[in-house]
Amino acid sequence: MRRRKKRRREKRRGRRKKEERREEEEEKRGRGRKEEES
Incomplete structure (x- = not known):
């Protein structure tokens, strides 16, 4: 439910x-990905 409020703000x-x-x-x-490659 809290996520829905954040979406409204966006x-x-x-x-x-x-x-x-x-x-x-x-x-x-x-x-x-870079960390995995190195």
């Missing part, structure tokens, strides 16, 4: 927040 602020979160998630995944 809609109020705009879609840019969602895009930023997606970029952060991609960066975290990329870092994890």
